[in-house]
Amino acid sequence: xxxxxxxxxxxxxxxxxxxxxxxxxxxxxxxxxxxxxxxxxxxxxxxxxxxxxxxxxxxxxxxxxxxxxxxxxxxxxxxxxxxxxxxxxxxxxxxxxxxxxxxxxxxxxxxxxxxxxxxxxxxxxxxxxxxxxxxxxxxxxxxxxxxxxxxxxxxxxxxxxxxxxxxxxxxxxxxxxxxxxxxxxxxxxxxxxxxxxxxxxxxxxxxxxxxxxxxxxxxxxxxxxxxxxxxxxxxxxxxxxxxxxxxxxxxxxxxxxxxxxxxxxxxxxxxxxxxxxxxxxxxxxxxxxxxxxxxxxxxxxxxxxxxxxxxxxxxxxxxxxxxxxxxxxxxxxxxxxxxxxxxxxxxxxxxxxxxxxxxxxxxxx
Amino acid sequence: xxxxxxxxxxxxxxxxxxxxxxxxxxxxxxxxxxxxxxxxxxxxxxxxxxxxxxxxxxxxxxxxxxxxxxxxxxxxxxxxxxxxxxxxxxxxxxxxxxxxxxxxxxxxxxxxxxxxxxxxxxxxxxxxxxxxxxxxxxxxxxxxxxxxxxxxxxxxxxxxxxxxxxxxxxxxxxxxxxxxxxxxxxxxxxxxxxxxxxxxxxxxxxxxxxxxxxxxxxxxxxxxxxxxxxxxxxxxxxxxxxxxxxxxxxxxxxxxxxxxxxxxxxxxxxxxxxxxxxxxxxxxxxxxxxxxxxxxxxxxxxxxxxxxxxxxxxxxxxxxxxxxxxxxxxxxxxxxxxxxxxxxxxxxxxxxxxxxxxxxxxxxxxxxxxxxxxxxxxxxxxxxxxxxxxxxxxxxxxxxxxxxxxxxxxxxxxxxxxxxxxxxxxxxxxxxxxxxxxxxxxxxxxxxxxxxxxxxxxxxxxxxxxxxxxxxxxxxxxxxxxxxxxxxxxxxxxxxxxxxxxxxxxxxxxxxxxxxxxxxxxxxxxxxxxxxxxxxxxxxxxxxxxxxxxxxxxxxxxxxxxxxxxxxxxxxxxxxxxxxxxxxxxxxxxxxxxxxxxxxxxxxxxxxxxxxxxxxxxx
Numbered sequence: 001x002x003x004x005x006x007x008x009x010x011x012x013x014x015x016x017x018x019x020x021x022x023x024x025x026x027x028x029x030x031x032x033x034x035x036x037x038x039x040x041x042x043x044x045x046x047x048x049x050x051x052x053x054x055x056x057x058x059x060x061x062x063x064x065x066x067x068x069x070x071x072x073x074x075x076x077x078x079x080x081x082x083x084x085x086x087x088x089x090x091x092x093x094x095x096x097x098x099x100x101x102x103x104x105x106x107x108x109x110x111x112x113x114x115x116x117x118x119x120x121x122x123x124x125x126x127x128x129x130x131x132x133x134x135x136x137x138x139x140x141x142x143x144x145x146x147x148x149x150x151x152x153x154x155x156x157x158x159x160x161x162x163x164x165x166x167x168x169x170x171x172x173x174x175x176x177x178x179x180x181x182x183x184x185x186x187x188x189x190x191x192x193x194x195x196x197x198x199x200x201x202x203x204x205x206x207x208x209x210x211x212x213x214x215x216x217x218x219x220x221x222x223x224x225x226x227x228x229x230x231x232x233x234x235x236x237x238x239x240x241x242x243x244x245x246x247x248x249x250x251x252x253x254x255x256x257x258x259x260x261x262x263x264x265x266x267x268x269x270x271x272x273x274x275x276x277x278x279x280x281x282x283x284x285x286x287x288x289x290x291x292x293x294x295x296x297x298x299x300x301x302x303x304x305x306x307x308x309x310x311x312x313x314x315x316x317x318x319x320x321x322x323x324x325x326x327x328x329x330x331x332x333x334x335x336x337x338x339x340x341x342x343x344x345x346x347x348x349x350x351x352x353x354x355x356x357x358x359x360x361x362x363x364x365x
Numbered sequence: 366x367x368x369x370x371x372x373x374x375x376x377x378x379x380x381x382x383x384x385x386x387x388x389x390x391x392x393x394x395x396x397x398x399x400x401x402x403x404x405x406x407x408x409x410x411x412x413x414x415x416x417x418x419x420x421x422x423x424x425x426x427x428x429x430x431x432x433x434x435x436x437x438x439x440x441x442x443x444x445x446x447x448x449x450x451x452x453x454x455x456x457x458x459x460x461x462x463x464x465x466x467x468x469x470x471x472x473x474x475x476x477x478x479x480x481x482x483x484x485x486x487x488x489x490x491x492x493x494x495x496x497x498x499x500x501x502x503x504x505x506x507x508x509x510x511x512x513x514x515x516x517x518x519x520x521x522x523x524x525x526x527x528x529x530x531x532x533x534x535x536x537x538x539x540x541x542x543x544x545x546x547x548x549x550x551x552x553x554x555x556x557x558x559x560x561x562x563x564x565x566x567x568x569x570x571x572x573x574x575x576x577x578x579x580x581x582x583x584x585x586x587x588x589x590x591x592x593x594x595x596x597x598x599x600x601x602x603x604x605x606x607x608x609x610x611x612x613x614x615x616x617x618x619x620x621x622x623x624x625x626x627x628x629x630x631x632x633x634x635x636x637x638x639x640x641x642x643x644x645x646x647x648x649x650x651x652x653x654x655x656x657x658x659x660x661x662x663x664x665x666x667x668x669x670x671x672x673x674x675x676x677x678x679x680x681x682x683x684x685x686x687x688x689x690x691x692x693x694x695x696x697x698x699x700x701x702x703x704x705x706x707x708x709x710x711x712x713x714x715x716x717x718x719x720x721x722x723x724x725x726x727x728x729x730x731x732x733x734x735x736x737x738x739x740x741x742x743x744x745x746x747x748x749x750x751x752x753x754x755x756x757x758x759x760x761x762x763x764x765x766x767x768x769x770x771x772x773x774x775x776x777x778x779x780x781x782x783x784x785x786x787x788x789x790x791x792x793x794x795x796x797x798x799x800x801x802x803x804x805x806x807x808x809x810x811x812x813x814x815x816x817x818x819x820x821x822x823x824x825x826x827x828x829x830x831x832x833x834x835x836x837x838x839x840x841x842x843x844x845x846x847x848x849x850x851x852x853x854x855x856x857x858x859x860x861x862x863x864x865x866x867x868x869x870x871x872x873x874x875x876x877x878x879x880x881x882x883x884x885x886x887x888x889x890x891x892x893x894x895x896x897x898x899x900x901x902x903x904x905x906x907x908x909x910x911x912x913x914x915x916x917x918x919x920x921x922x923x924x925x926x927x928x929x930x931x932x933x934x935x936x937x938x939x940x941x942x943x944x945x946x947x948x949x950x951x952x953x954x955x956x957x958x959x960x961x962x963x964x965x966x967x968x969x970x971x972x973x974x975x976x977x978x979x980x981x982x983x984x
Contacts, residue, residue, distance in 0.1 A: 174376070176368040230409065233394040233402025246410040251583035271395040278384055285380055293373045301369055305376070312380050319387050323394065 012062040014354045017287045021335065021350060024280050025051055028261075028336035030242070035257035035264045035338075038243040043257055043338060050340035054347040061351025065359045066300045069352060073117075073124035077144075080117040083110035084151040091155075099155045111160045114148045115345045116352075118164050119306035122171040127299035133176060141172050156201050159329030163317070167310040174305040175298075224260065225324045227252050232266035232323055239270030257338040259330055262322045277336075281315050291357040300356040307349040314346075411591065412581045415553030418572030419514055419842075421599030423528060423562060425608040426634070426837055431528050432563065432646075434514045438490040439651075440498060441483040444475060446507030453505060454486060460501050461494045463487060470654035477535060482555075483509060488651040516556065516650045522643035524611045526671040527604070527635075527773070527835060529561020530646035532653070550574050559649070560671075562604055562835060565773040569839060572599030598842035605634035605837045613963040614639045617956040618943075623923070624672035625941035626818035626833070627960055630825040630929060632852035633832045635771070636937060637960065638815075640672040674776040677811040678942055681898030682739045683927045684806035686824065686868050689732050691759040692747050693864040700867050703731035710745035712797055719745050719801050722899075736871035737880045739897060741805050748804025753795055756803060757783035762830060762858045763820040771815060771833045779816050782809035807901055817927055817940035823858070825894070825929035825938045827865055830855030869894050873932045876954075885928065885954030891965055894935075895928035895957070899948055921945035926953035930961045937964045 036043040145168035153161035231247035245267035288308030320326035423432040575596030692698035708726035735743035766781025784795035802808030872894035876886025924946030929938035946952035
């Protein structure tokens with residue numbers, strides 16, 4: 001009986017991946033406790049609830065066969081786009097940005113839906129045109145990608161826009177976009193930089209300039225980066241110990257349970273702790289790439305590859321941002337940062353990955 | 366399929382390289398630059414806050430407290446942390462009382478200081494007020510309750526000019542502290558001695574600021590103390606003043622304006638230093654409010670002016686004993702030499718008559734009588750015979766025309782005229798008529814009461830120059846050892862004892878029946894040597910009669926008086942001046958008598974009516 005229940009639950013779950021995810025999440029809860037002052041379990045409790053919800057979503061996603069996902073791709077994308085347009089027209093303004101849409105029962109951030117929808121729809125598109133891809137197909141894919149990215153960038157939410165662009169680009173890249181085109185697009189992108197610069201908001205420009213030299217604005221935009229760099233640097237090889245990071249515990253670190261949680265981690269656990277975390281990430285990514293490589297359909301392959309690379313991008317951008325080598329673009333540290341929405345979309349992605357991994361035989365047979 | 370797998374492999378390589386770069390970055394930060402960031406983190410975390418030392422207390426020579434400290438709560442506001450200070454104070458007044466005076470004072474402080482300094486809005490909060498504020502403190506960001514030591518002056522106005530006061534450090538103080546290289550020691554201190562002993566002995570009183578290493582959070586709040594370097598309290602000061610004597614002297618002054626300085630002629634200790642009217646130094650302690658400040662600053666009586674050190678008046682006839690001594694020592698007069706006084710003096714070949722205060726003259730007058738009855742005619746001739754420069758030479762060692770060097774600031778030097786001085790000042794030669802006026806202490810001559818008192822003390826002790834001082838001893842706050850300061854040794858003016866004796870006898874007779882200060886000496890069980898004087902405020906025209914009743918009060922003559930006692934073994938010498946008090950004998954001498962009685966007999970004066978004009982003794 002118990003064995004049957006276990007089989008029912010575990011059937012679509014990829015063991016190694018799940019183990020690595022759970023380790024990372026446990027690590028995250030430990031750091032969240034420290035980041036919230038080491039006095040109360042309020043935040044940890046909240047995050048545990050987020051984790052349970054997200055695991056439920058993971059399980060559901062893992063049990064949805066890739067064929068169903070493929071059928072869902074276009075509707076999800078269309079709904080996501082409709083919501084994005086809705087946001088642009090009716091959205092609530094919070095913190096000076098129009099990102100949320102009030103749907104009566106609660107507000108949603110449609111850009112989160114797009115994190116899943118974009119790789120899904122692109123994988124679907126390339127799957128449909130898998131015999132003999134032509135330049136025209138890449139052009140259409142680029143448009144499919146550019147529409148949501150443009151809308152999100154206008155909210156403005158540059159960080160999410162770039163991440164979604166990256167996830168879409170991974171699909172196109174994995175689908176076999178020729179190097180000539182990659183180089184061509186890269187050149188075009190570089191050429192478009194001055195134009196992009198001109199459409200950026202002042203605060204976005206300031207963030208980028210601050211990145212180049214945080215000391216120009218030590219009490220304003222540069223403060224976050226300076227304090228997080230101090231935290232990480234002062235952590236040294238072995239760290240100051242759990243709950244003992246002075247930068248974290250004495251409030252010098254801003255947003256230390258969300259976007260800047262990595263600084264708390266680096267301060268309290270040092271280079272040794274960071275090495276463990278990165279090893280865990282590498283493990284997760286390696287498993288993801290293996291699943292992608294052994295997937296049976298183009299759709300599955302592209303989707304699995306995109307999910308994995310997007311996960312990598314999150315981790316890399318967050319760690320790069322906190323240590324001052326990338327601009328500060330509101331990206332959480334995957335599986336570690338406090339917050340429900342990001343964790344939810346992240347674990348749905350891993351659910352999809354597991355679905356791809358466990359539905360192979362079904363498709364082949 | 367093959368393309369896809371090669372791209373997956375490519376992606377994997379890319380990811381490894383990217384993570385490799387990150388790890389390199391972390392290694393750089395956490396291994397190579399760890400020390401640097403460690404230091405920065407410690408600087409973030411650790412703040413060294415100053416621990417202000419307790420200010421030394423000030424007592425009189427008998428241990429009575431003149432300036433002390435008490436601990437109280439203050440409510441302070443840091444204006445930069447409050448968006449609308451006015452409104453915040455309005456809100457505050459719903460919780461604890463904020464008087465209009467508090468508001469005015471705060472506003473004045475705010476104008477004078479930088480925005481990030483915390484400034485007291487209310488001082489001396491009661492426990493109940495502290496509790497009431499604590500309950501609603503969440504409503505008042507930028508407000509803080511601090512326990513602080515306050516200065517208090519239990520004697521109020523008594524001796525205020527000698528003690529001085531402390532006030533908040535202003536820009537000028539900051540510059541001075543900085544130029545003395547003392548800035549570190551004043552971190553956290555917001556008051557400084559401004560005047561008098563508080564100002565002059567700031568270094569002794571302040572002490573050494575300690576420090577405390579505290580762990581702070583990003584908001585600057587101290588979380589815990591890491592180490593503490595104790596402050597060294599300021600030293601306690603024992604001053605030469607005798608508080609009881611000072612009180613007697615001030616009471617004797619009643620409502621008059623003026624100054625009195627009493628000095629121990631054996632060592633220069635200033636026993637009493639009166640400048641009336643005084644002020645309450647307590648008003649300055651938490652920052653004076655504009656209303657009180659205007660009242661003090663713009664009063665026609667100038668209560669903030671230290672008349673004892675800064676009031677410059679003609680010495681009038683009080684100079685006569687010194688001139689008599691000068692004439693004897695320089696052989697211009699013998700004790701026997703006498704004149705026949707017609708009631709005026711005239712220079713040869715000049716019609717102008719220099720009037721004696723007694724129109725009919727004093728008859729036959731020798732030096733002794735000239736001092737006892739204060740004969741002007743005798744001294745007109747004496748001065749004329751000596752010449753101004755000989756007078757100047759003889760009197761300079763007594764301290765006329767120069768600061769005495771008393772150990773508090775603000776003293777003025779007076780003016781002792783000479784022909785050189787006049788030439789330098791006015792580019793005019795000295796006339797014989799100028800010298801004649803000098804003979805009765807008028808003309809260009811100016812002295813301060815302190816100067817006059819020091820000269821009198823020098824005369825009293827037989828010619829050892831007296832350097833007045835206010836600081837008697839310093840008690841180290843740590844060891845509690847009291848270090849008596851050696852009295853400054855004065856150089857001796859060579860004076861013939863017989864001449865001194867003549868002058869002394871004459872001055873003693875001044876206080877005997879027939880002398881100008883007979884009232885001062887009446888029934889005294891000890892002998893008093895004295896000289897009265899009148900300092901003219903306005904000049905009289907030739908032949909015009911001075912009628913006190915018809916002259917505006919502010920234009921009335923000042924009463925001047927010098928004295929010492931007991932005459933044969935002087936223990937106290939005084940000079941006093943009552944502004945617009947008329948004749949020295951009637952107004953000033955009784956004040957001196959009360960001071961002497963108290964100092965020599967410990968006799969407290971009876972409560973009495975205002976000094977009357979019943980006696981017409983004149984100088």
